[in-house]
Amino acid sequence: MRALAKAQEWYGPHSSTAAEWPADALVPAKEGTTISVVLPARDEESTVGDIVAAIRRDLVERTPLVDEILVVDSNSTDATAERAREAGARVVAQAEVLPHLPPLTGKGEALWKGLAAATGDIIVYIDADLRSFGAHYVSGLVGPLLVNRDTHFVKATYERPYIGSDGVAQQGGGGRVTELVARPLLNMFWPELAGFAQPLGGEYAARREVLEQVPFVTEYGVEFGLLVDLLQLVGLDAMAQVDLGHRTHTHQSIPALGRMAGQIMLTAWSRLERQGRVLASEPPAHTLLQFGLEGDAGLVDVGVAERPPLASLVLEEDLA
Numbered sequence: 001m002r003a004l005a006k007a008q009e010w011y012g013p014h015s016s017t018a019a020e021w022p023a024d025a026l027v028p029a030k031e032g033t034t035i036s037v038v039l040p041a042r043d044e045e046s047t048v049g050d051i052v053a054a055i056r057r058d059l060v061e062r063t064p065l066v067d068e069i070l071v072v073d074s075n076s077t078d079a080t081a082e083r084a085r086e087a088g089a090r091v092v093a094q095a096e097v098l099p100h101l102p103p104l105t106g107k108g109e110a111l112w113k114g115l116a117a118a119t120g121d122i123i124v125y126i127d128a129d130l131r132s133f134g135a136h137y138v139s140g141l142v143g144p145l146l147v148n149r150d151t152h153f154v155k156a157t158y159e160r161p162y163i164g165s166d167g168v169a170q171q172g173g174g175g176r177v178t179e180l181v182a183r184p185l186l187n188m189f190w191p192e193l194a195g196f197a198q199p200l201g202g203e204y205a206a207r208r209e210v211l212e213q214v215p216f217v218t219e220y221g222v223e224f225g226l227l228v229d230l231l232q233l234v235g236l237d238a239m240a241q242v243d244l245g246h247r248t249h250t251h252q253s254i255p256a257l258g259r260m261a262g263q264i265m266l267t268a269w270s271r272l273e274r275q276g277r278v279l280a281s282e283p284p285a286h287t288l289l290q291f292g293l294e295g296d297a298g299l300v301d302v303g304v305a306e307r308p309p310l311a312s313l314v315l316e317e318d319l320a
């Protein structure tokens, strides 16, 4: 109960809206701090170009807030890399960053490789499948970091509709894994984080030095793992939330969300074990039996791997 009260106390002083952080007012606060926007992208040729072009136009050319736009091409089989490059991003292939390491897959891997390849002091992660992107997403997320040196991590919140195949938007219907899995788990085990309304959202910003000190779970466990690990590393008062308005993106199918849910549950389990809060007599299974519409069934692996804190790797390589 005390932790939940802490979340409630945190909410007011650590919440703001994007309108409070106009890009041009933030430029003087940079004082030499460099900002990289990193977009993980797997087969996002239809959206990535517009997002990159908007950042370039509004936050590089019109207002000099962003120093680098980096797209991590996550094994795309479409024209994602070309579209991103044409729009003005630097593009790196996920497998070609730190190529001496055995490659892993998934979104978390793309984010970790993006951190390794980007140069900025502040890293802003933005999903490349957004259909509602505006430059205020980036300025809103960096605002609290530029203005308050004690803030280390800023997470977005927004209204998330579900847009059906008929194009009709159902208000508040999006974020199904968020509502059915992630938020219940956080409220049960890390109630201090209950004030983060969109814990799974792909838009957040942080100082490089803190991101380099935490592990990155591969696949879709990455956002859940980062929230829990950063809470432990920097504490709730160094974390903030900014309302970016609304967010629409490409929805995944229910079976795909089932796999995402499994990855998030395994991430939560790994953190409970690491924090000494559960003692397992055997590890949880990481396979999921899923059924198709034709009654067909198949096993899928929802196990997640983990990259170590980037700083530990750099240190190891320096010592070698």
Ligand SMILES: O=c1ccn([C@@H]2O[C@H](COP(=O)(O)OP(=O)(O)O[C@H]3O[C@H](CO)[C@@H](O)[C@H](O)[C@H]3O)[C@@H](O)[C@H]2O)c(=O)[nH]1
Residues within 6 Å of the ligand: 039, 040, 041, 042, 043, 044, 074, 105, 106, 107, 110, 126, 127, 128, 129, 199, 200, 201, 202, 203, 220, 221, 222, 223, 224, 249, 250, 251, 252, 260
């Ligand atoms: O192997 C992958 C999978 C995804 N992505 C990219 O990551 C972003 C988000 O992925 P998406 O498949 O669209 O995820 P969502 O269904 O939108 O899942 C939500 O919930 C996930 C779990 O927390 C978060 O990782 C997502 O950012 C969040 O939008 C997109 O730009 C993808 O192209 C990769 O780069 N590599």
Ligand SMILES: O=C(O)[C@H](O)COP(=O)(O)O
Residues within 6 Å of the ligand: 160, 161, 162, 173, 174, 175, 176, 177, 178, 179, 200, 201, 250, 251, 252, 257
């Ligand atoms: O964040 C989530 O819960 C997942 O991305 C699913 O989102 P959706 O229900 O809007 O597709």
